[in-house]
Amino acid sequence: MLICYRSKLAERLLFGNFRTMMFFGIVITKNAVLSATTKRHEGTHVRQYVECLLAGLALFVLAEGAAILCGSHVSPWWLAAVPLTYYAMYGAEWAVSYLYHIFRGDARGKWNDAAYHASAFEMEAYAHENDPDYLPRRRWYAFVKYYGKL
Ligand SMILES: [Zn+2]
Structure with missing residues (x-):
């Protein structure tokens, strides 16, 4: 790292x-x-970032393949956007969670904090930042199981 x-x-x-x-x-x-705790927390985000990068690349390849079958091409700008996949997912989840907390009427005035801590990426990182054995045994795309949890 x-x-x-x-x-x-x-x-x-x-x-x-x-x-x-x-x-x-x-x-x-x-x-x-x-601290070792912060390194583990950020190390989890690095793993998540790489996994999202690979998912974004796979999505681009699939879209390009489908477009070629239809005699077309996907704009190369989408390839340039692949490194942003993690941030797009993070931002979309944060926005949904932020609005959820506003309309639910909880976390009054602390919607940003609530949305931050409800992020699947952050939930995984915080849940395992004190476990020195987590990263070596972590499964690929482990953050997915935190979607839908608050
Ligand atoms: Zn974090």
Whole structure:
């Protein structure tokens, strides 16, 4: 896992109490060191990112194959969007969860926090960040089982 300590990009992107994030498969942090717990948490996000990248690539290949059968092509811009698959899934789930909490009337004023902690990606990372054996034995696409949970 590649970690960029004292990252200028992390300084620019992260706000509030956030100090570390996974950015396109690389961990960037404002810190000079990271705890083992944070490394496991971000390591889970790196695995999720790679899995979403592969799923996005597979979807593109399937769409291109179908388009070729129809005598057409999928725009190459969709291939450029494949690295954004994780962020698209994260953002879509966050938006749905944010609206869910508003309309449900709970987490008043803390809808962002509620949506963040209800993310399947975050639920998996938080659930296993204290388990040193989790990443080596983690199953592919393990985050999927957290969809639909709050
Ligand atoms: Zn996280």
